[in-house]
Amino acid sequence: MVKIGVLGLQGAVQEHVRTVEACGAKATVVKRVEQLDELDGLILPGGESTTMRRLIDKYGFFDALRRFGQSGKPIFGTCAGLILLAKELDGQPDAHLQLIDIKAARNAFGRQKESFEAEIELKGIADSFNAVFIRAPYILETGDNVDVIATYEDKIVAAQQDHYLTCAFHPELTDDYRLTQHFVHMVEDSVKKLASF
Numbered sequence: 001m002v003k004i005g006v007l008g009l010q011g012a013v014q015e016h017v018r019t020v021e022a023c024g025a026k027a028t029v030v031k032r033v034e035q036l037d038e039l040d041g042l043i044l045p046g047g048e049s050t051t052m053r054r055l056i057d058k059y060g061f062f063d064a065l066r067r068f069g070q071s072g073k074p075i076f077g078t079c080a081g082l083i084l085l086a087k088e089l090d091g092q093p094d095a096h097l098q099l100i101d102i103k104a105a106r107n108a109f110g111r112q113k114e115s116f117e118a119e120i121e122l123k124g125i126a127d128s129f130n131a132v133f134i135r136a137p138y139i140l141e142t143g144d145n146v147d148v149i150a151t152y153e154d155k156i157v158a159a160q161q162d163h164y165l166t167c168a169f170h171p172e173l174t175d176d177y178r179l180t181q182h183f184v185h186m187v188e189d190s191v192k193k194l195a196s197f
Contacts, residue, residue, distance in 0.1 A: 002040040002187045005030040007065075009055040011047025011080060015172035022177050023184045033064045041074040041187035044081030046134065046170050049106065052080055053096055062097075069099040074163040074190050076183045082166040083137055090140055100164040101143030102156075107135050120150045122158060126178045131157065131169035138168050163190055 001024070006016040008029035020027035020043070030036065042065075044052075056062050069075050069085075077085040077100075084096045088103035115134040122129050131152070139156035142148060150158035150167070158167040158179075163186060171179040 001026050002184065002191055003028060003038060004041040004043060004184070004187060005035060005039040006043045006045055007052075007061070007081075009047075009059065009061075010052050011045035012078075012170060012172055013045055015170075016043050016045050016078075016180075019172045019177055019180045020184065023181045025184045025187070031059075033060055036064055036068050039068075039073065040191050041076070041183065042068060043183070044075060044077040044084050045172070046079030046081065049080040049083035049096070052084060056084075056096075066097055066099065069097065069164065072163055072190060072194055074165065074183065074186045075099065076165045076180075076186075078167050078172065079134065079136060079170055082139070082168055085164060085166055086139075087143070088141075100159070100161045100166060101146050102139045102159055102161075102166065103141040104137050104139050106137050118152055120152050120157065122179060122182075123147075123149045125149065125182050126176070129171075129176060129178065130174055131167075131171075132173045133157075133169050136168045139166075 003026045004020050006013050008031045017027040085100045086102050086104040087098045089095045090105040120131045146159050146161040
C-alpha cells in the first residue's frame, strides 16, 4: 500500500486524507519536513496560496518540497496547490515551487462569492466529473510537455506533466474519487519505477 502525505499547514487537509484512504492508499498529515522521507506521493491542498507559502517558509519546507518533486515522487496540487506548483504566476514576478511548466492566474474565476460547481470532462479519467470551484485559479499557458486534462469555458483547469498533477477545483469536496484514484495510480507507478533504479 502506497503512503501519500497531505501537506497539513493550511487548507482542506482532512478531506484529502478521507479521499486518499477511500482510494485504498495510506494517508498521513504532513506537519514536519522529515515526514517527507517516508512518503511515496504528496498532495498540496487548497487553501490560500500566500498564507501557505508563508507557512512553507516558516517551517522550512520550501527546499524539501522541491527536492521531493525533483526526486520523481508524484505531487498533486489542488487549487492553491496548483498555484504553489506553477512555474509562472500571472502578474507576479516570483512564482513558488516552479515544478510544473504552467502559467497560472490566482483567483481567476473570482472571489469566494463567485464559487460554483460545474460538470467537466477529465481526459482519460472521467467523461463527467462534478468540479467544485472555490476562489479558483486557472492555467493561462502550458509548456510543450504538459498534458491538458480538463477545461471549463475554454480555460484550462487540470493538467499533468510527468509526475506532477494539478487542478483548479476541489475533488476532495465530493464523493467522486476518480481524479484522486488517478493520482494514487501515478504514485503506485512511480514506486515501481523508482524501485527499478
